[in-house]
Amino acid sequence: VNTVSRALTGKRDVSAKTRERILVLAGQLGYTPNLLARSLLRGRSATIGLLVTDCTNPFYAVLIQAVEETLSRAGLGLLLATSTEDVEKERLAIAMLRERRIDGLLFTPVDVDAPHVHELLSGDLPVVLLGRRPAGYKGGFVGTDNVRGARLVAGHLLDQGHRRVAHLTREDAASSARERLIGYRKALVGRGIAFRRDLVHGVPPSVKGGGLAAEWLDARATRPTAVFAYNDAQAVGLMLALQDAGIELPAGLSVVGFDDIELASLVRPALTTVAQPTEEIGRLGAEMLIARIREGTRSRMILLPPN
Amino acid sequence: VNTVSRALTGKRDVSAKTRERILVLAGQLGYTPNLLARSLLRGRSATIGLLVTDCTNPFYAVLIQAVEETLSRAGLGLLLATSTEDVEKERLAIAMLRERRIDGLLFTPVDVDAPHVHELLSGDLPVVLLGRRPAGYKGGFVGTDNVRGARLVAGHLLDQGHRRVAHLTREDAASSARERLIGYRKALVGRGIAFRRDLVHGVPPSVKGGGLAAEWLDARATRPTAVFAYNDAQAVGLMLALQDAGIELPAGLSVVGFDDIELASLVRPALTTVAQPTEEIGRLGAEMLIARIREGTRSRMILLPPN
DNA sequence: CTGTTAGCGCTTTCAA
């Protein structure tokens, strides 16, 4: 048994003849090593967990793809789980992944302040957070500089002369929403314009949410001249609702988004938006986790500039 | 050790008092059962593999989400791999999944006639194919009735009076493309219109591919009055290329697609298309595989009607 | 009801 093991894993102390014989036979018999047994012994499963909120979201779809490619190049497997923005489902998913003894976890928390997230981050499992992080967190993280991105794109509207710029946000606990709100505020304040709470409105971060925002706009006495949406899906939903109501864009309302998903370039007029380096987030996150697991490299915070 | 195992897995022969003591202690110690060890013993890993070509494609994104939710409800893990439409990467991915001893595989082959696919399908691992299948295959499959869908949507164009209807296809070995071509042909022949090879053109199944198709159209002497695209991405790419060239739609050209991805409803004019019941494909595929693994139910072919 | 033993397939250590 031992000699076979040594031959197949390419160790030195096997004669060329024996190795040859073993490899041929293994091929004929269709032998596939059992990684479960190896993992049990070594205490490492060569498998990474990825826990996101929703694969359907194009941002996560791209992220998953980038992570998968990076891991597979490193010979690691990918256990995927989704929380569908549900804290309880997230808790169960983490338990499921831990039972399977993942070597590390890439994770987008639903609520960065949930107790089980805190527990996870102070535990032994190597974790790299993607895109969302608790305030004051010092561990591994890769994400977009949301504050900067929001300031950029909201500032763009202001620089075009808009003074009543509304901001669509989301109502759940996503840290990205808080950060984009801060950037929006900074853009205003930096230009000496007062921040007005009543120009901020929370809707779901989806095309449908954008549609709801159109109703909110309609119900207001003085209409904003521009809107900075939390993400592209909202922005497109808003644009379409307005266009379908016969409003000409961008004359009737200027809209900017966030994410630069493919869709942003496919609507007309094309959506002005700020790009998250999504692929890079996935790749760097996976690489950071691999370095942590293999070399024990301490994980850092990487804030990528938006574009 | 045994008593602890029995208590945690909820077996009967443990006194209530002992069980209580064990559960409390396990909680305090943060004990998580090691599924690798259990799997090694039982010969089942409680984990399913899902091998798709590309997570970025919205069709697969929805599929992955549906599969994940079905599996997690059944207490199963999901090992995800992607082939990026590359046959060799696909072969390696299958080996990777087998090493990890998945209990079954949900699979979208790049090329249904590749030797390693044949080998896989005649092996012992329970497999359910999604969306694509080899000719004459008799095992587990869930997919859309592409022939019927194509006939439906191409027929729609013909019924509107179009006579020169072109078909965009893809050039690789995807069985879905062959089937949609057959449906297109049937729609023509059923109405007594001759099939013309020169009205069929292969481009990549993406927005960009649709853009290429616009160039192909321009280069033709007599222009088709309508186009049936392989999928929505192609259709949208074509529409945008024409619109950006100043052509009015649908007056200048009628376009229909296939898939009914979200994007189809977000372009203007909204794209006429035929819906694949994507979520259902994912859910039924996963359920079929679970039934096969747990009850030994023989897997069938399920051809879902398009919409 | 509880404890002991064996063994899943592999790799590490040590002996031949």
Add this chain to the structure above:
DNA sequence: TTGAAAGCGCTAACAG
């Protein structure tokens, strides 16, 4: 260079 033995954490079978 090869083989034998031990043990990773768990559960099935059986003894107490």
